[in-house]
Amino acid sequence: MGALKTVVMVLEVIASLALILVVLFQSGKESGLSGAISGSAETYLSKNKKGGLDQTLATATKWVALAWVLLTLALSLM
Secondary structure, three states: OHHHHHHHHHHHHHHHHHHHHHHHHOOOOOOHHHHHHHOOOOOOOOOOOOOHHHHHHHHHHHHHHHHHHHHHHHHHHO
């Protein structure tokens, strides 16, 4: 049980570092609250759907965050 806990803990540290890096590499959304109030020209349906680095990083953030949550839950149950 001790070796399994160590492996899960190391995986959680790796997932934590990966999550930090993926979030830091994303570009900022400049409009913020002022864009929501004034009505930004870029709506959900008119966004660029071709992929790109921002879309890849957003998808990676979701998957790494999911892995981190699952690892944290698994570690808390051990």
